[in-house]
Amino acid sequence: xxxxxxxxxxxxxxxxxxxxxxxxxxxxxxxxxxxxxxxxxxxxxxxxxxxxxxxxxxxxxxxxxxxxxxxxxxxxxxxxxxxxxxxxxxxxxxxxxxxxxxxxxxxxxxxxxxxxxxxxxxxxxxxxxxxxxxxxxxxxxxxxxxxxxxxxxxxxxxxxxxxxxxxxxxxxxxxxxxxxxxxxxxxxxxxxxxxxxxxxxxxxxxxxxxxxxxxxxxxxxxxxxxxxxxxxxxxxxxxxxxxxxxxxxxxxxxxxxxxxxxxxxxxxxxxxxxxxxxxxxxxxxxxxxxxxxxxxxxxxxxxxxxxxxxxxxxxxxxxxxxxxxxxxxxxxxxxxxxxxxxxxxxxxxxxxxxxxxxxxxxxxxxxxxxxxxxxxxxxxxxxxxxxxxxxxxxxxxxxxxxxxxxxxxxxxxxxxxxxxxxxx
Numbered sequence: 001x002x003x004x005x006x007x008x009x010x011x012x013x014x015x016x017x018x019x020x021x022x023x024x025x026x027x028x029x030x031x032x033x034x035x036x037x038x039x040x041x042x043x044x045x046x047x048x049x050x051x052x053x054x055x056x057x058x059x060x061x062x063x064x065x066x067x068x069x070x071x072x073x074x075x076x077x078x079x080x081x082x083x084x085x086x087x088x089x090x091x092x093x094x095x096x097x098x099x100x101x102x103x104x105x106x107x108x109x110x111x112x113x114x115x116x117x118x119x120x121x122x123x124x125x126x127x128x129x130x131x132x133x134x135x136x137x138x139x140x141x142x143x144x145x146x147x148x149x150x151x152x153x154x155x156x157x158x159x160x161x162x163x164x165x166x167x168x169x170x171x172x173x174x175x176x177x178x179x180x181x182x183x184x185x186x187x188x189x190x191x192x193x194x195x196x197x198x199x200x201x202x203x204x205x206x207x208x209x210x211x212x213x214x215x216x217x218x219x220x221x222x223x224x225x226x227x228x229x230x231x232x233x234x235x236x237x238x239x240x241x242x243x244x245x246x247x248x249x250x251x252x253x254x255x256x257x258x259x260x261x262x263x264x265x266x267x268x269x270x271x272x273x274x275x276x277x278x279x280x281x282x283x284x285x286x287x288x289x290x291x292x293x294x295x296x297x298x299x300x301x302x303x304x305x306x307x308x309x310x311x312x313x314x315x316x317x318x319x320x321x322x323x324x325x326x327x328x329x330x331x332x333x334x335x336x337x338x339x340x341x342x343x344x345x346x347x348x349x350x351x352x353x354x355x356x357x358x359x360x361x362x363x364x365x366x367x368x369x370x371x372x373x374x375x376x377x378x379x380x381x382x383x384x385x386x387x388x389x390x391x392x393x394x395x396x397x398x399x400x401x402x403x404x405x406x407x408x409x410x411x412x413x414x415x416x417x418x419x420x421x422x423x424x
Contacts, residue, residue, distance in 0.1 A: 207241025
């Protein structure tokens with residue numbers, strides 16, 4: 001590489017074009033008049049680091065990002081010295097890294113490298129192996145099992161989130177982005193929502209007591225309908241405060257519905273298991289806690305439309321019934337209503353007349369039979385044949401001549417009339 005210097009006007013050869021000076025080969029040979037350009041320095045760093053041998057390192061994954069296809073970005077921490085190293089890998093290494101999570105202890109192989117555009121030292125990984133979960137991860141897993149055995153994560157202990165909360169209690173860091181995300185998105189969806197915001201440390205030793213105190217204070221506030229505990233993303237160690245046993249127990253004991261919105265979607269803490277609802281981000285928590293006013297207006301409009309349709313359908317049905325009743329012959333020609341009763345009366349009269357005639361005929365026949373029998377047995381019929389009936393004064397019929405003495409007065413009944421005679 002060459003460098004062109006501006007000529008000195010006072011120099012004897014100022015009128016002639018300046019000759020480019022060669023760049024120093026070594027760093028110690030650079031001067032203010034003949035410095036290295038940054039690109040040369042970056043190249044020399046790159047060439048020097050490229051000669052370093054590959055090495056195996058051990059540490060704990062505090063951050064991992066494998067979302068981009070074919071690439072992986074890890075932060076590996078040495079907990080004994082609290083020193084971190086950024087590791088980048090592509091291809092096979094990225095595929096292998098997808099099987100790892102925050103908190104895993106790993107052994108990595110790779111080579112140092114300098115990214116020349118920013119002259120930044122990095123570690124390019126080409127192999128990764130698991131050596132076991134880290135101590136913090138193991139402690140959290142042990143605590144999770146113990147609290148689960150106590151029933152703190154059981155579904156029947158969850159409190160349902162109110163459909164239309166009036167006031168939200170928010171626990172977050174002061175001047176945190178999570179606070180603005182929750183409040184802004186919640187008010188965009190439900191403008192009348194109100195907030196009670198309590199600031200607390202969201203990482204470090206002060207995090208657990210601050211969060212516990214904030215949860216208990218909001219739980220005791222009768223105006224708070226739901227509580228959101230929010231924090232933006234961070235490393236595994238940064239989110240450790242939300243896996244504290246005291247925080248988990250305070251969350252499980254909270255009578256007010258509580259929503260955890262810690263980190264990003266891939267992050268997890270024990271407060272997520274104890275909370276009544278887990279949101280992937282603070283923005284997601286705001287969207288899930290309050291309804292969307294536009295959606296609710298659409299629901300109301302749809303309900304009103306269905307009500308109008310039902311009423312209109314009911315009225316139409318009743319109108320059709322009324323029209324059907326009005327078109328019936330019984331209403332258009334009311335006298336037709338008497339046809340059936342008239343037929344009934346006519347039939348009854350006819351049956352009554354026939355019945356009475358039969359009764360009279362039967363009675364007449366009986367009378368004739370009785371009259372014939374009476375006529376046949378009547379003494380008058382005997383008298384009509386020329387006979388007479390003789391009776392004594394007492395009215396007894398005289399049937400024997402010896403029973404009559406001379407001078408007895410007798411009564412003789414003839415066919416017509418009666419005479420009195422004296423026996424001789």
